[in-house]
Amino acid sequence: MDIVVSQIMTGLSIASILMLVSLGLAVIYGVTGVINLAHGEFVMLGAYAAWALQTELGLSLLPSLVAIFLILAAVGWLVEVLVIRHLYARPLDTILATWGIGVMAQQAIRLTAGGELRYVQMPESLSASVTVFGATESAYRLFILAVALALFAVTWGIYRYTSFGLKLRAITQNRSVASSFGINASRIYRLTFAYGAGIAGLAGALVSPLKSVSPEMGTTYVVDAFMVVVLGGAQSLMGTLASSGILGELSGYLAFYSNDTIAKALVLLAIVVIIRFRPQGLFTARVRA
Amino acid sequence: MNKNRRNFLKGTAALGTATLVGFPHIWNKNYSLARAADGKVKVGVLFSLTGTTAIIEESLNKATILAIEEINAAGGINGMQIEAVVEDPASDPATFAEKARKLVMSDKCVSVFGAYTSASRKAVLPVFEKQENLFWYPTLYEGRECSKNVVYTGAVPNQQQDDFIPWLVEKFGKRWYLIGSNYIYPKEENNYCKKLLAELGAEVVAEEYVPLGHSEFSSVINKLKAEKPNVIFSTVVGDSVVALHRQYHAAGLDPATMPMASLTTSENEVAAMGGEAAAGHFTSAPYFMVWDSPENHKFVDAYKKRWGADKVTHFVSEPSYFQVHLFKQAAEKLAGSDITPLGIREALKGQEMIAPQGKVRIEPENQHTWLWPKIGQCQPDGQFKILKQSDNWLEPDPYKAYPHQKCTAEGLKQI
Numbered sequence: 001m002d003i004v005v006s007q008i009m010t011g012l013s014i015a016s017i018l019m020l021v022s023l024g025l026a027v028i029y030g031v032t033g034v035i036n037l038a039h040g041e042f043v044m045l046g047a048y049a050a051w052a053l054q055t056e057l058g059l060s061l062l063p064s065l066v067a068i069f070l071i072l073a074a075v076g077w078l079v080e081v082l083v084i085r086h087l088y089a090r091p092l093d094t095i096l097a098t099w100g101i102g103v104m105a106q107q108a109i110r111l112t113a114g115g116e117l118r119y120v121q122m123p124e125s126l127s128a129s130v131t132v133f134g135a136t137e138s139a140y141r142l143f144i145l146a147v148a149l150a151l152f153a154v155t156w157g158i159y160r161y162t163s164f165g166l167k168l169r170a171i172t173q174n175r176s177v178a179s180s181f182g183i184n185a186s187r188i189y190r191l192t193f194a195y196g197a198g199i200a201g202l203a204g205a206l207v208s209p210l211k212s213v214s215p216e217m218g219t220t221y222v223v224d225a226f227m228v229v230v231l232g233g234a235q236s237l238m239g240t241l242a243s244s245g246i247l248g249e250l251s252g253y254l255a256f257y258s259n260d261t262i263a264k265a266l267v268l269l270a271i272v273v274i275i276r277f278r279p280q281g282l283f284t285a286r287v288r289a
Numbered sequence: 290m291n292k293n294r295r296n297f298l299k300g301t302a303a304l305g306t307a308t309l310v311g312f313p314h315i316w317n318k319n320y321s322l323a324r325a326a327d328g329k330v331k332v333g334v335l336f337s338l339t340g341t342t343a344i345i346e347e348s349l350n351k352a353t354i355l356a357i358e359e360i361n362a363a364g365g366i367n368g369m370q371i372e373a374v375v376e377d378p379a380s381d382p383a384t385f386a387e388k389a390r391k392l393v394m395s396d397k398c399v400s401v402f403g404a405y406t407s408a409s410r411k412a413v414l415p416v417f418e419k420q421e422n423l424f425w426y427p428t429l430y431e432g433r434e435c436s437k438n439v440v441y442t443g444a445v446p447n448q449q450q451d452d453f454i455p456w457l458v459e460k461f462g463k464r465w466y467l468i469g470s471n472y473i474y475p476k477e478e479n480n481y482c483k484k485l486l487a488e489l490g491a492e493v494v495a496e497e498y499v500p501l502g503h504s505e506f507s508s509v510i511n512k513l514k515a516e517k518p519n520v521i522f523s524t525v526v527g528d529s530v531v532a533l534h535r536q537y538h539a540a541g542l543d544p545a546t547m548p549m550a551s552l553t554t555s556e557n558e559v560a561a562m563g564g565e566a567a568a569g570h571f572t573s574a575p576y577f578m579v580w581d582s583p584e585n586h587k588f589v590d591a592y593k594k595r596w597g598a599d600k601v602t603h604f605v606s607e608p609s610y611f612q613v614h615l616f617k618q619a620a621e622k623l624a625g626s627d628i629t630p631l632g633i634r635e636a637l638k639g640q641e642m643i644a645p646q647g648k649v650r651i652e653p654e655n656q657h658t659w660l661w662p663k664i665g666q667c668q669p670d671g672q673f674k675i676l677k678q679s680d681n682w683l684e685p686d687p688y689k690a691y692p693h694q695k696c697t698a699e700g701l702k703q704i
Contacts, residue, residue, distance in 0.1 A: 003515050010507040017505070116344045117528055117561030122539065127565075129541030136514075138539035141507070210539060211504040212531035212561055216341065220502060255508035260499040261471050263508070 005135040007256055008249070013141040015248025016148035019241065020203035021221045022228035023151060026240040028196035029229055031172050032189050034084055034094045038102035039225055040218025042197045046072050046204025047213045048109055051118045061123050061209065068205045069198040076197020080190045088189070102218065109215045122209035144206055151199060156237055168192065172235060231271050233281030243282060323397040323422060325628035329372045330365075330620060332357070333392030335403025335413070340380025345557065345605065346405045349427060350375070351596050352606040353402050356613035359591070366620045366628070374398060382412035389413040393422045399630050400425060400616055402609065407431065407474060414439065423630040425616065427608035429552065429574070431477035432687035435696035438630075440637065441657040442608040442615070442649075444575055446481040447689040448660050449552045452679045453573035454485040456664060457550050462519030463491035468509065468533075471498035475524035478552060481690040482522055494518050499525065504532040510540045513547065521549045530554055531562040534570070544569030555603040556672065564671040574604040575660040576646040577673045585645035602645075608658070611644035615651065618642060638698075648682065655696035657685030 025039045049071050053064040079101060087094045126140040159165040170178040171185050179185050203221075211217070228247060232239030247267060254263035275281070325331070334353050336346040357371050365371060374396045376388040385404065392398045393416060401417070402425040404410045410426055417424040417438040424439045432445035465486055469475025475498065483493055494516050497509070513521065525533050530553065537549070549570040556578055559567040578589065578601055588610060592602050602610075619637035620628050638653035647661035659682045665673030688694040688701075695702045 003511065006511045006514060007508075010511055013507055014505055114344070115341075117531055117558070119561050119563050121563060122535075127539065129539070136541050138536070138541065140539050210532065210535055212528035212535075214528055217504075217528070220504065251505075252508050256511055259497045260503055260505070260508065264500055 002133075002135040005133045006137070007252060009132065009135060009137050009141075010256070011249030011252035012145055012245075013138075013248070014252050015244045016141075016145040017203075017207055018224055018228050018248050019152065019244035020144070020148045020206060021200065022225035022240055022244060023148075023155060024196035024198070024200035024203065025222075025225040026229045026232070026234070026237065027155065027199070028193055030235040030237070031168055031192045032084075032088070033091060034088070034098070034193075035091070036196070037095060037099040037222060038079070038105065039098075039196075039200055040220070040222030041102040041105035042072055042076065042200035042218075043204035043207075043221045044109065044213075044215065044218035045075060045105060046201030047120065047208040047217065048113055048118070048204075049201060050120050050205035050208050051213055052113070054120060061120065061205065065202060065205060068201050072201025073194040073198035075201075077190060077194040079197070080193040084193060085186060085189070102222075106215045106218070113215075115215055118213035120205075120208035120213055140209065144210075147202075147206060151202070152237070152241055155199075159237060164188070164191070227268070227271055229281075230275060231281055233283040236281070236283040239281055239283030246282075323393065323399050323420075323630055325366075325369060325399060325620075325625050328369050328625075330369050330628055331372045331374060331396060331398045332616070333389075333396065333398040333401035333403065334373050334375045335378055335385065335388055335392065335401050336405065337380040337409075338377040342380045342405055346380070348600070348603070348606045349403075349405060349609040351600075352592065352602070352609040353613055355592055355595050356610045358595070360613065360617045366617055367625065369625060369628075371617070378403075378409065380409075382406075382408045385409040386412045386416055389416040389424075393417070393420045399423070399620075399628055400633060402427070402613060402616075404428065405605065410439075421631060423634055425612045427612055428605050431474045432481075432689070433477060433691070434687060435655060435701045437634070437656070437698075437700070439656065440612065440615075440634075440651065441655075441685070441687070442612040443605065443658075444660055444662065445657060445685050445687045445689075446478050447686045448575065448662050448683045449573045450478070450481055450485060451683060452662050452677070453550065453571075453664055454482060455489060456677065457520050457548075457571070458486070458489050458491050461546075461548060463489070464516070464518045465491055465493050465520050465522055466513060466516060466518035467493060467496040467522045467524075469498050469524035470501050470503070470526045470529055472501060474526070477690065478524045479522070484690055499529065501529070502527065503529050506533045506536045507540075509533070510536060510542065513537075513542065514540075518547060521547060523549045523551045524553060525551075526553050528561075530558045534558075534562045534566040538566040554667070555605075556601045557603055559667055559671050560601075564667070564669040567667040567671065568669040570667050571676075572665050572667070572673065573662055574665065575662050576602075576604040576607040577663060577665045577675055578602050579665075579672050580646060580663070580675060582645065582647065584643050588645040607645050611642065611646075611649065614644075615640055615642055615649075647678075650682070652685055654698050655685060655687060657687055657696075659684055 021043055028036050046068055049068045053059040083097050126143050128139050129136050130139050167183045167188055175185055228244050232243030251263045251267050254266050336350040337343045357373050361370050378385040378388045392401050400423045404426055405428050407430055426439055427442050429443040467479050551572050554572045589602055618640050619633050622636045623632050637651050641650040650659040661682050662679045663675050664677045665675050668674050687696050693704050
């Protein structure tokens with residue numbers, strides 16, 4: 001019995017990490033249509049920000065989270081201003097440009113922080129394990145689950161209940177019509193990009209005590225994030241939530257009953273099959289073409 | 290012209306000596322003319338200084354350079370200075386092969402020290418075999434290789450496992466869980482481990498491989514909780530080691546009853562995962578930084594003095610260091626004009642020296658090294674505590690998992 005609970009919790013934990021890393025991408029892709037290949041590097045920069053704040057200023061992870069969000073939001077804002085906004089009309093070029101930014105970010109970190117694996121300490125208060133329905137779980141993993149859900153709720157709230165979110169949805173449906181109603185689309189895009197980058201940074205900081213911190217860590221996360229977004233449907237936040245849940249439980253289950261190598265292959269296969277029959281993803285927002 | 294004739298004469302002289310000791314490939318038309326000349330002995334240093342494995346290989350480069358500087362400061366090889374040609378193969382096997390060709394053919398180095406990954410060693414191998422040059426490989430590896438043009442100074446599976454596995458079985462029990470990264474090294478180590486476990490009557494409850502770079506171990510941890518093995522034998526490498534240890538620790542598993550036994554977790558990985566996640570787990574290796582011997586104190590002090598007080602030495606940088614001294618010992622036995630790759634190889638056979646880990650010896654049959662395996666347990670401060678050293682130095686047998694094959698001086702033999 002406790003193994004069943006353990007396994008469900010494991011799936012949820014994988015799902016929460018998937019959602020953390022893909023939420024930022026979903027927001028950026030869903031709103032601006034930019035395929036941001038530097039997303040993984042935003043995650044990586046978040047992890048390095050956590051490491052730097054910890055080693056340079058002695059800040060532990062939890063108090064640094066706000067600062068990390070702001071730092072990465074600033075990075076995203078700059079990237080948008082300097083590069084992305086010139087390329088909205090050329091979606092193919094944004095792929096190349098963001099990929100290039102990713103490579104530069106990796107090398108910049110390698111040159112400044114060095115290439116060795118870095119250590120971010122887990123918050124003392126969350127390093128124990130707790131018992132949930134008879135199964136032992138890492139308190140930190142439960143914390144990540146809670147933060148992921150909270151971030152999703154906040155993002156959802158912004159979408160649904162703020163005037164910023166209203167404008168966002170208007171632009172997503174039709175940018176030129178929205179602009180003709182006086183909505184400053186460039187400003188909304190910039191803020192969206194900054195917000196997405198900030199969330200990616202938080203994701204990186206939050207996973208760093210469970211995983212390792214290296215300049216290349218972003219490359220695996222960007223693949224996971226695209227998997228989630230493509231399966232969930234690009235413009236649907238609910239899709240992101242549902243597809244991270246599905247992928248998390250599925251890969252946890254498959255890895256438990258076979259192994260992680262096979263799980264990875266089967267999950268990718270399942271995604272290929274699904275998007276063959278449902279190219280728009282599992283969930284789609286109503287968009288007037 | 291004159292110079293060419295001199296080289297030619299030296300070449301014939303070397304051929305003469307070589308014939309006496311009976312080289313098998315003496316009439317190979319690619320026989321290289323690399324030799325010591327002009328009072329200098331040229332060697333290549335081929336470790337990545339950029340790219341993914343640069344961090345670890347940089348430390349190997351530093352250990353090699355340190356040894357070369359020590360030898361030169363002490364008067365060189367019979368008065369000849371060692372000249373190091375340093376190349377950066379950028380963590381890329383194809384670049385490794387290209388730089389190796391340059392070092393051997395255009396720089397005419399008499400030996401090359403280098404490589405960390407098996408992929409890069411395999412990439413340079415044809416160059417050294419075709420040019421009859423000599424490559425010195427310091428990394429522990431999966432064995433099952435028998436090249437006459439490589440000197441292997443790192444451990445092979447039997448040297449890391451022969452003491453380790455029985456010790457763990459006796460101390461912790463007979464239910465073993467094998468987990469590794471999905472490539473050749475862990476599979477070969479596990480092959481040998483399974484053989485030893487079968488002899489000891491122990492049981493392998495699972496053998497599992499995760500993709501390279503894998504960082505989500507929660508399902509693995511659930512399996513560990515369900516299986517409750519006595520020992521987890523881990524050949525997971527790189528950043529996955531860090532993720533596995535941290536998630537094991539976060540899940541509240543206890544190393545006192547279910548320890549991880551690793552062949553690849555060194556002081557480097559421990560620094561990245563933090564002492565709290567590493568404490569209590571075991572590693573088997575011929576060298577740990579804390580090893581208490583006068584030679585090791587000398588090595589660690591010299592290394593820190595040369596490269597910085599915060600630098601660490603580990604079980605791959607130590608062989609990188611002592612193999613240069615072995616090279617010097619072999620070359621010293623030769624007259625200047627006889628310092629050729631094959632001359633060194635013949636002089637090297639059976640050479641012994643006191644390395645930081647203890648007295649090591651090059652096995653004449655397979656050009657691997659007799660080493661002193663040790664069992665270390667990681668402490669919360671991130672250093673290892675050495676619990677046991679093997680009673681005797683251990684003979685290298687790169688084909689120990691394959692009883693019908695043996696690496697001999699004549700090449701690989703089927704028995």
